[in-house]
Amino acid sequence: MSTLKLFEKEEEELKFFEENEDSDNSSNNSLELLEEIAEILVTGTDWTTATLLDQLVRENIQLNPRFQRRDAWNIVRKSRFIESIILGFPIPHIVLASNQKERGKFVVLDGKQRLLTILQFYGRSETKNNNFSLRGLEFRQDLNGLSYKDLENNSDYASIIAPLDNQTIRTTLIRNWHTESFLYKIFLRLNVESTPLSPQELRQALHPGDFVNFLDDQSVNSQSLRRIFKSKEPDFRMRDNELLMRYMGFHYFLPEYRGTLKAFLDMTCKRLNKEWENKADDIREAANQFECAVESTIDIFGEKNFSRMWLSNSRTYRSQFNRAILDTMVFYFSDPIIRKGAITKKKAIDNAFKEICSSTSNGFRESVEGNTKNIGETYTRLSVWGKALREVLGIDFNVPELLENRIFFNGLH
Numbered sequence: 586m587s588t589l590k591l592f593e594k595e596e597e598e599l600k601f602f603e604e605n606e607d608s609d610n611s612s613n614n615s616l617e618l619l620e621e622i623a624e625i626l627v628t629g630t631d632w633t634t635a636t637l638l639d640q641l642v643r644e645n646i647q648l649n650p651r652f653q654r655r656d657a658w659n660i661v662r663k664s665r666f667i668e669s670i671i672l673g674f675p676i677p678h679i680v681l682a683s684n685q686k687e688r689g690k691f692v693v694l695d696g697k698q699r700l701l702t703i704l705q706f707y708g709r710s711e712t713k714n715n716n717f718s719l720r721g722l723e724f725r726q727d728l729n730g731l732s733y734k735d736l737e738n739n740s741d742y743a744s745i746i747a748p749l750d751n752q753t754i755r756t757t758l759i760r761n762w763h764t765e766s767f768l769y770k771i772f773l774r775l776n777v778e779s780t781p782l783s784p785q786e787l788r789q790a791l792h793p794g795d796f797v798n799f800l801d802d803q804s805v806n807s808q809s810l811r812r813i814f815k816s817k818e819p820d821f822r823m824r825d826n827e828l829l830m831r832y833m834g835f836h837y838f839l840p841e842y843r844g845t846l847k848a849f850l851d852m853t854c855k856r857l858n859k860e861w862e863n864k865a866d867d868i869r870e871a872a873n874q875f876e877c878a879v880e881s882t883i884d885i886f887g888e889k890n891f892s893r894m895w896l897s898n899s900r901t902y903r904s905q906f907n908r909a910i911l912d913t914m915v916f917y918f919s920d921p922i923i924r925k926g927a928i929t930k931k932k933a934i935d936n937a938f939k940e941i942c943s944s945t946s947n948g949f950r951e952s953v954e955g956n957t958k959n960i961g962e963t964y965t966r967l968s969v970w971g972k973a974l975r976e977v978l979g980i981d982f983n984v985p986e987l988l989e990n991r992i993f994f995n996g997l998h
Contacts, residue, residue, distance in 0.1 A: 599814050600905045622767070626760040629678075631753035634670055634703060637679070641704050646681060646691050647790065648700055656701065656714060657821035661721035663702045663714070664729075668722050670752045671745055678755035680775060682768055691758070692790045694768065695775040699754075706733050765791055769847065785827040788851060794858030796868065803872050804829050809879035812888065813906070828908065832875050832915050833857065833868070839967075839985065839994045844960040871919070878918035882911070885931045886938070894953060897943035909953040913966045917974055920997050926978040937973045964992050 632640070640646045658666075669676060679696035693700065701710065708716035718732045728736075728745070736742040736749075762768060772787050789797050804810055804826040805819045813828070814820050827850075834853035835842070842849050857868060882891045890902040892911040918924045927934050941949045949969045952962040964987045971984035985994040 625762050625767070628758050628760070630756050630758060632679075632756045633751050633753055635750040637700065637754060637756070638703055638707055638709065640691075641700060642709055645689060646693060646700065647684065648693060648697065648704065649790065649793075655819045655821040655823060656698075656712065658698050658702060660714065660717055663705065663717060664719040664721055665723065666699060666702050667706050667719060667749070668725055668728070670754075671728075671749050672724060673748065673752060676752075676754050678757055680757045680759070680771075682759040682762060682771075685762075692768075692787075694759070694772055694787070697786075708733060765851065784847060785823040785830060785850075788830075788854055789823070789826070792851065792854040792858060794854070795861040795865070796857035797854055799861075799865075799868065799872075800829055800833070801826055807872075807876060809876045809883075812883060813879065813892075813911075828911060829872070829875060830854070831908065831912055832878075832919070833871065835912060835916055836871055836919065840992055842960065842963060842992060844958060844963070846958045874919040874921070875915055877921075877924060878915035879911075881918045881924045881928055882914045885927060885934050894950070895939045895942035897939070907953055909957040909962075909966060913953070913970050916967060917971060917997070920982070923974065923978065923980060923982060923997070926980050927974070930977060933977045934974070937977045938970070941969050941973050960990055960992060961987070967992075 637646070641648055666676075677696070677699070679699065680694040681691035682694050684690040684692050701712075704710040705712060705714045705717055716732050716734065718730050718735070719728050720730070722729050731742075736745050759768075759771070768791070769784065769787065772784070789801065804823075807825065807829070810820075810825040810828065811817060814825055819825060830850055830853065831846075834850055838849070838853060838856070841852070857864065861868070885891070886902075892907055892914060893902040893905065894907055894910065895902055918927060941947055944950075947969050948962075948965045952966040952969070956962060957966075964985055967985045968987070971982075974980075975982065975984070982997045983995060985992050987993070
């Protein structure tokens with residue numbers, strides 16, 4: 586593979602069974618959003634590279650330091666972006682939304698990698714790519730191997746520094762928005778034709794707090810998540826963070842789930858941020874149990890097959906990773922008693938899972954491959970797998986119950 590390719594990947598990217606967070610698509614919700622659209626203020630400004638850098642350094646444009654560890658672009662792509670600025674090529678615009686909680690500050694809806702690249706090239710980011718040297722340039726090959734400091738400290742490159750600092754980059758500012766649902770819609774529209782990003786990125790920007798910070802640190806350092814993604818680096822789409830967030834939500838608030846995953850995860854963020862001081866130790870322990878649960882799931886099913894659907898017609902596991910199946914596995918295997926019993930009966934557990942996947946009457950397959958976020962499907966997969974585990978292990982523990990389209994659950998023991 587050529588070193589000049591924009592994306593250099595050492596390993597094949599993990600394929601997810603497609604499942605997007607849902608929002609309320611009712612006509613009433615659409616009318617409310619239309620009313621909000623009529624009130625928002627959208628303005629365009631031609632900020633220069635130097636102005637954007639200043640706004641980033643002063644943290645008026647909020648590029649969370651934790652996000653900066655999730656670097657999606659390699660050095661060649663970063664270098665060619667800087668080259669485009671120097672040459673005056675058209676640059677995709679940046680989209681910012683005002684932070685309703687802090688006047689004069691903005692949340693980034695589109696353009697994070699471009700902003701991070703500027704911050705790194707100017708040597709103002711505390712990341713491994715900070716102060717990187719240009720590489721793989723197509724038009725200004727004479728600049729290959731040079732960093733911003735090299736350019737700045739050599740008078741021969743004065744003609745480079747001025748256009749770089751003063752190049753205008755179109756920036757769109759969205760003000761006077763009222764609901765997160767509106768920003769979420771804009772976020773999805775902006776990313777529909779680009780590399781899809783996890784809504785977790787927007788969620789963390791809108792709901793900062795101690796729990797959110799812990800979750801991101803934990804997902805970065807999690808060895809089990811690194812095994813899932815087969816990567817030594819954090820996932821730049823924050824899908825690793827999202828998997829841990831889903832576990833926390835169902836672990837603490839399953840009875841409060843109402844079938845809308847986005848709202849449920851938003852609520853989880855807000856509640857655990859607020860309760861962090863009193864629940865920090867318990868949340869840390871829950872995260873430790875998540876690690877053990879993932880490791881046990883891998884041990885039982887194998888690294889290639891865990892959290893994938895069993896296809897009885899071909900007697901193989903589906904290649905795509907399934908979030909809903911992982912949710913179901915870690916929900917039970919996060920319990921030490923269940924986990925210990927399952928490890929001693931790995932073959933029987935594997936067979937039990939194949940059996941519920943193959944059944945045409947229990948609804949399990951539909952609950953992990955259809956509209957997986959409905960209350961009925963969420964209950965079905967947790968209930969069917971929980972009852973299968975109880976039968977195989979011979980251990981008495983609680984399984985969620987469904988009454989009037991609400992899930993009731995008071996803990997496993």
